[in-house]
Amino acid sequence: MKKHILFFLAIIFSSFINAQVKIDSLNGKIYLETVHEVDLKKGELKSKANDWIAKNFNNSNYVIKINSEDKILVRGQFKAGAYFSSYGATVYSPRDVDFILDLKFKDGRYKTEILDITLTGAGIQHGFETYFMDLESYREYSKKMLESYDGLGKKAGLKRLNNDKKFKKSYDANKKYGAQIIEQVIRKIEDIDKSILVNMNSRKKDDW
Numbered sequence: 001m002k003k004h005i006l007f008f009l010a011i012i013f014s015s016f017i018n019a020q021v022k023i024d025s026l027n028g029k030i031y032l033e034t035v036h037e038v039d040l041k042k043g044e045l046k047s048k049a050n051d052w053i054a055k056n057f058n059n060s061n062y063v064i065k066i067n068s069e070d071k072i073l074v075r076g077q078f079k080a081g082a083y084f085s086s087y088g089a090t091v092y093s094p095r096d097v098d099f100i101l102d103l104k105f106k107d108g109r110y111k112t113e114i115l116d117i118t119l120t121g122a123g124i125q126h127g128f129e130t131y132f133m134d135l136e137s138y139r140e141y142s143k144k145m146l147e148s149y150d151g152l153g154k155k156a157g158l159k160r161l162n163n164d165k166k167f168k169k170s171y172d173a174n175k176k177y178g179a180q181i182i183e184q185v186i187r188k189i190e191d192i193d194k195s196i197l198v199n200m201n202s203r204k205k206d207d208w
Helices: 002-015 040-056 135-149 154-161 164-201
Strands: 021-025 027-039 063-068 071-086 089-106 109-121 124-126
Touching: 021 164, 027 164, 040 071, 040 089, 040 164, 071 164, 089 164, 109 164, 135 154, 135 164, 154 164
Parallel strands: none
Antiparallel strands: 021 027, 027 109, 063 071, 071 089, 089 109, 109 124
């Protein structure tokens, strides 16, 4: 199982080796940073970006934080999810993925950053750090979380930490789940970047 998960992660990450998505496994962060050259003035680029945001960020989850002459900063959200197996049961576990889209404009080019990406599930917000942890780091992290938890299952959870076989299954399940979530997040933020670029290069005129 461990070899299968590591192979799965290797495939995902190698698929994006030439992309603009950055993976900071040490700090559990994923972000995109790229500069595109488009033969338009700064004001035209910003106008097209505003049009794209109006069409694609069309609900209350998306909030423009900054809209200045050469910069747009907007908060967005999308969904991700995968099946998670634990304690003999398999359930679909969704996540709300929050992010910041930061666009900066100059004559002839613009910069796209998608950053501050976080996951929220069951009311808990977190990053990607647990999906990159080794077994013992994940055990220590789980122990701290359980010690600060006062609900049902705390005693059983702490006992499971000391059962190497059972805890290894939990660790492998978390890795497998994380690999699927990471793949979805990477594809989505790349799709956002590509969609903006297509809109920037569009020369279609409104001739109504």
